[in-house]
Amino acid sequence: MNTPSHIAAPPSFNRQDTLNAYHRTGRRRALIVTVLGLLCVIAFALDISTGPSSLPLADVWAGLFAPDQISSPQMTIIRDVRLPYALMAILVGAALSLAGAEMQTILNNPLASPFTLGVSSAASFGAAVAIVLGVSLPFIPGDWMIPINAFIAAFASVLMLEGLARNRASGVEGVVLFGIALVFTFNALVALIQFVASQEALSQLVFWSMGSLGRATWGNLGVLALVVAAVLPFSMQAANAMTALRLGEDRARSFGIDVKRLRFFSLLRISALAATAVAFVGTIGFIGLVGPHIARLMLGEDHRFLLPASMLTGALIMSLASVGSKILVPGVLLPVGIVTSMIGVPVFLILILRKPERV
Amino acid sequence: MTQPHCDLSGASLSITGLSTGYGGKAIVSGLDLAPIEPGAVVSLLGPNAAGKTTLLRSLAGLQPATGSVRLGDQELLSLSLAGHARIVTYMPQSxxxxxxxxxxxxxxxxxxxxxxxxxxxxxxxxxxxxxxxxxxxxxxxxxxxxxxxxxxxxxxxxxxxxxxxxxPRVLLLDEPISALDLHYQLRVMKLVRQLAKERGMIVLMVLHDLAIAARWSDRVVLLAGGQVVADGTPEQAITAQVLADVYRVQARVEPGPSGLNIAIEDVL
Structure with a gap:
């Protein structure tokens, strides 16, 4: 008697095929990370060869490797504008995106990012206090007042999130809600300061909160590079624990992971990354949320791949946004914070709306 | 002490005076369980909110508990999460x-x-x-x-x-078959039983299906209000009287060709 067709045959399984597929996936991921890295290099090259002053890639190249072949004003543009801006774009993108990736995992919330949970708003508040009220810590030189204030406020906001996360009763949802409350609180405080601000201070504050690479100097580049370099090894060390945490908190704990400790140290890393980045370039909202999502859609949630890929994705978007900020309106340098969203949103929508995600 | 002893094979699990709860509210208090032999499959049964999950979570070291949980001469309650993880694995409901x-x-x-x-x-x-x-x-x-x-x-x-x-030496499963079809329900129970016997692994699992528990467990523990109401072989533990006390149902329980025949006839 024939088996009716609606009775499914037992599913077949071939171990070798599965192993092959697994290794193919691994190679594909390594390839994606490599390609992302290459794209970052290309975007960086594009970034240093565009700008209001016409200085094509060949001249920039000459400036880098044979400085005596170009004039000294050109050299100044390359050394003090093009290079620091482009490097800052890469570093800020990487820092915010890594911070966002860790935040989304440890708070188990796809909407978590330094921007959505109040870190950027806190930084704006710190900057507003410096710009409008001229208040900062004693002995801070004038041009470091704004970033230092922004850093202190951003760091304090993450410490508050941290304190709440350590308190078991509030739970992870509590942390996310608290972060959203922080956004509104700091926005209200900034509005209050804006209300009493002079015309001049107000325009300076508005410009600051738009986010701009124009504040990049070799000094603050060095600080951010140091922070990223110091944090990354610890992030990678926690990658396996974060992957396990995605399988559920109780399960991860039963696998021997001290989730509270993981969360605490991850929030410390996040606060260092996000607070430093935001302090130097102002509010850049989109990268920390979208960079990790794009990386996740491309190669899943094995954090050994997800974390580096998130950094590269963030760096790439930010670098492209920097190029865009220079060429969208010829002759005008737009604040990069505006452009990140304009570039990031379409990319994000394409990824979400295309066929069912692969893992 | 955070490092477990190296050799725990052949050790049985005993629970004495175990108390645990949430936010000052005791869910399980002073629970004693006769030693569970290596290779034994034990089903935890009981009505909703009887403390089954809480008991498993405290055995897994996921929530603070007082009393004693010993595997051989290793006290589990004094172990860190990492120490627990070498001996015990907990499978949450979802x-x-x-x-x-x-x-x-x-x-x-x-x-x-x-x-x-x-x-x-x-x-x-x-x-x-x-x-x-x-x-x-x-x-x-x-x-x-x-x-x-x-x-x-x-x-x-x-x-x-x-x-x-x-x-693990001790496997804690919280409703491992609640979402499975008949084929996989049976398959999982057979596999778990087989692994327990092969490895001398102790399995404690929360189940809701009395017939499956009776058919595949060496021992059945019925919990209600954080207390052990019945404990023994399936035939000893699952009786009409116990089911009436624990679940408030009227049931008929008879020995059958493969385990117990249990018919739930009405609510009490």
């Missing part, structure tokens, strides 16, 4: 839904989370071991599927594979 990992990656993740058994496995060993467990659970064909694309039952099987792959 696996998060939106996880962009494959079934295989989830199981590999369970091995990589912390040292398992004798510790250093090579990458190749880890993949082999993960695939073998996935195959035994019966979802080999899903190994490369995303956890976020599975049905509830398939996700439960993936979750079970994550727990089994750690090869």
């Amino acid at each position: 696996l998060p839904q939106r996880v962009a990992l494959t079934v295989l990656e989830g199981v590999i993740g369970a091995i990589r989370a912390s040292p398992v058994g004798d510790g250093n496995l090579s990458d190749g060993d880890i993949v082999d071991r993960a695939l073998e467990v996935i195959e035994r659970v019966g979802i080999g064909h899903l190994a490369m599927s995303g956890l976020n694309h599975l049905s509830g039952g398939q996700r439960q099987l993936a979750s079970l594979a994550q727990a089994l792959v750690r090869e």
Whole structure:
């Protein structure tokens, strides 16, 4: 008697095929990370060869490797504008995106990012206090007042999130809600300061909160590079624990992971990354949320791949946004914070709306 | 003391005076359980909110508890999470839904989370071991599927594979078959029983299906209000009187050709 067709045959399984597929996936991921890295290099090259002053890639190249072949004003543009801006774009993108990736995992919330949970708003508040009220810590030189204030406020906001996360009763949802409350609180405080601000201070504050690479100097580049370099090894060390945490908190704990400790140290890393980045370039909202999502859609949630890929994705978007900020309106340098969203949103929508995600 | 003794094979699990709860509210208080022999499969039964999950979580070291839980002469309650993880594995009721990992990656993740058994496995060993467990659970064909694309039952099987792959001495399963079809219900119970006997592993699982518990467990413990109401072989523990006391149902229980015949006739 024939088996009716609606009775499914037992599913077949071939171990070798599965192993092959697994290794193919691994190679594909390594390839994606490599390609992302290459794209970052290309975007960086594009970034240093565009700008209001016409200085094509060949001249920039000459400036880098044979400085005596170009004039000294050109050299100044390359050394003090093009290079620091482009490097800052890469570093800020990487820092915010890594911070966002860790935040989304440890708070188990796809909407978590330094921007959505109040870190950027806190930084704006710190900057507003410096710009409008001229208040900062004693002995801070004038041009470091704004970033230092922004850093202190951003760091304090993450410490508050941290304190709440350590308190078991509030739970992870509590942390996310608290972060959203922080956004509104700091926005209200900034509005209050804006209300009493002079015309001049107000325009300076508005410009600051738009986010701009124009504040990049070799000094603050060095600080951010140091922070990223110091944090990354610890992030990678926690990658396996974060992957396990995605399988559920109780399960991860039963696998021997001290989730509270993981969360605490991850929030410390996040606060260092996000607070430093935001302090130097102002509010850049989109990268920390979208960079990790794009990386996740491309190669899943094995954090050994997800974390580096998130950094590269963030760096790439930010670098492209920097190029865009220079060429969208010829002759005008737009604040990069505006452009990140304009570039990031379409990319994000394409990824979400295309066929069912692969893992 | 955070490092467990090396050899715990052949050790039985005994629970004395165990108390635990949430926010000052006692869920389980002063619970005693006769030693559970290695290789034994024990089912925990009881009505909703009887303290079954709370008991498992405290045995897994996931929530503070007082009293004593000993495996051989190793006191488990004094172990850190990492110390627990070398001996005990807990499978929670659910696996998060939106996880962009494959079934295989989830199981590999369970091995990589912390040292398992004798510790250093090579990458190749880890993949082999993960695939073998996935195959035994019966979802080999899903190994490369995303956890976020599975049905509830398939996700439960993936979750079970994550727990089994750690090869613990004590395996705690919280409703491992609640979402499974008949084929897989039976398959999982057989597999768990077989692994328990092969490895001398102690299995404690929360179940709701009395007939399945009776058919596949060495021992059945009925809990109500955080207290042990009945404890023994399925025939000893599951009686019409106990079911009336614990579940407020009128039942008929008779020995049958394969375990007990249990018919629930009405609510009391």
